[in-house]
Amino acid sequence: MKAIIKIVLLLLLTSPLLIQAQTKLKAGDKAPDFTSKDQNGKTVSLRQFKGKKLVLYFYPKDNTSGCTAQACSLRDNFKELKKEGYTILGVSVDDEASHRGFIEKNALPFSLLADVDKTIVTNYGVWTEKERNGVKSFSTTRTTFLINKDGYINRVITEIDTKNHAGQILGKN
Structure with missing residues (x-):
């Protein structure tokens, strides 16, 4: 029993802790x-998607296991998402070159936005301070916004199942 308690305490002490709350945006809000x-290097703006349903998903970093699983879930279900009328855009603070490599390596059929100045992640409330092992740092909190044809948020997904993210979007999970 003591061994189990020690393991649980160790896991709690070494797990990341959110200090700042996740996004305050909610269904019904105008998407920033x-x-x-x-x-x-192509300029992309939200207004280009007026009249289209948009999956705007935020993820921490190219070429990491969770981010790759999430992107590949969207890739593997791309036809079904497109059939439902969705356009997909990923956003991270990685640069254009990193995104090109990530797309090529994983054959992603959608674009990734380079938010190197952290404007988008800040405006969407997903740039958050975290603490791990007593060290505080900021990073992107994995969050997906489903934006309707009029530019309003229909749904915010904060509990991301990286391997089945497309299913979450399509309402299958």
Whole structure:
């Protein structure tokens, strides 16, 4: 019994702790406008998606296990998401070159926005301070916004199942 308690305490002490709350945006809110560059240096803005349903997903870092699993879930279900009328955009604070490599390595059929100045992650409330092992740092909190054709948020997904994220979006999980 003591061994189990020690393991639980160790896990609690070494797990990341959120200090700042996740996004305050909710269903019904107007999605914050953004303009950024995609992996090819092309300027992309929210207003370009007026009349389309948008999956705007935020993730911490290219080429990490969880972020790769999430992107590949969207890739593997891309046709079904597209059939439901969704356009997909990923956002992280990685640069364009990193995004190009991530897309090529994983054959991703959608664009990734380079938010190197952290404007989009800040405006969407997903740039959060965390503490791990007594060290505080900021990073992107994995969050997905489903934005309707009029630019309003229909749904915010904060509990991301990286391997089954497409299913969460499609209401299958």
